[in-house]
Amino acid sequence: MDHSNNYTPPQVWSPDTETGGRFASINRPVAGATHDKALPVGKHSLQLYSLATPNGIKVTVLLEELLALGITGAEYDAWPINILEGDQFGSDFVAINPNSKIPALLDHSTSPPTRLFESGAILVYLAEKFAAFLPAAPSARAECLSWLFWQMGSAPYLGGGFGHFYAYAPEKWEYPINRFTMEVKRQLDVLDRNLADRRFLCGEDYTIADMAVWPWYGGLVLDTLYDAQEFLDVGSYRHLNRWAREIQARPAVQRGRRVNRIWGPEEEHLPERHSASDFER
Numbered sequence: 001m002d003h004s005n006n007y008t009p010p011q012v013w014s015p016d017t018e019t020g021g022r023f024a025s026i027n028r029p030v031a032g033a034t035h036d037k038a039l040p041v042g043k044h045s046l047q048l049y050s051l052a053t054p055n056g057i058k059v060t061v062l063l064e065e066l067l068a069l070g071i072t073g074a075e076y077d078a079w080p081i082n083i084l085e086g087d088q089f090g091s092d093f094v095a096i097n098p099n100s101k102i103p104a105l106l107d108h109s110t111s112p113p114t115r116l117f118e119s120g121a122i123l124v125y126l127a128e129k130f131a132a133f134l135p136a137a138p139s140a141r142a143e144c145l146s147w148l149f150w151q152m153g154s155a156p157y158l159g160g161g162f163g164h165f166y167a168y169a170p171e172k173w174e175y176p177i178n179r180f181t182m183e184v185k186r187q188l189d190v191l192d193r194n195l196a197d198r199r200f201l202c203g204e205d206y207t208i209a210d211m212a213v214w215p216w217y218g219g220l221v222l223d224t225l226y227d228a229q230e231f232l233d234v235g236s237y238r239h240l241n242r243w244a245r246e247i248q249a250r251p252a253v254q255r256g257r258r259v260n261r262i263w264g265p266e267e268e269h270l271p272e273r274h275s276a277s278d279f280e281r
């Protein structure tokens, strides 16, 4: 391993404006809005401001699953927030999410409207509001929340750690790639062992924990997330692959993953979603 390092941290840090790397242009060391920007509001109570990234898909999959159960109160308008163009720093968006990240939700069925940010909080809120996909019995609920919060704590090592250094950083550095690959492989093994004798993460029932974990770890083993299938030897996580494929086959998942998609094959784009018929286009 090459241990050469030409960097000595200065006394006081200041932003590096030269190194670059994908997403460098959207990183800032301060919070808050950069510009005034009103957000559109559609006709449904639920107004989602998001993008079809793994964190965004969690919410649209849940909404589509709720609608598939016939819960019409889960109808929603979904509007795209283009994070590469800085929409997350617009004034109306920051008023919903002071952390400037998608997904963000406004529920206009309350007065004043209820604002929500953090995908895990949004999943719990919607599952409780519509009494679905989050078990009510205390032990089963505890198991579901444990796996849901496992995802919230683990995925930043996958996305911000492994994905960033393996796929997006301007150069391949061995130290961070080794560190985060070790952790991501351990996480994949955690999931694989749990799924060895369970159909879904919490048992026989499909819950919001599966919906939170699938876009990240399902994406890693089935799809092209970070183009790392071979590098991580994802085929060796047999139970995880079986679980990921079962979830991928659900029609609501197929719909949810298209909502607010503004990249990839043209036929999969669906920048806005206002009704079920939008998927027919």
Ligand SMILES: N[C@@H](CCC(=O)N[C@@H](CS)C(=O)NCC(=O)O)C(=O)O
Pocket (backbone or CB within 6 Å): 026, 027, 053, 054, 055, 056, 083, 088, 100, 101, 102, 103, 117, 118, 119, 120
């Ligand atoms: N913990 C947050 C993470 C959300 C997040 O990182 N969103 C990304 C897209 S996947 C984002 O909006 N990034 C924009 C930025 O960092 O400026 C959640 O689960 O909601």
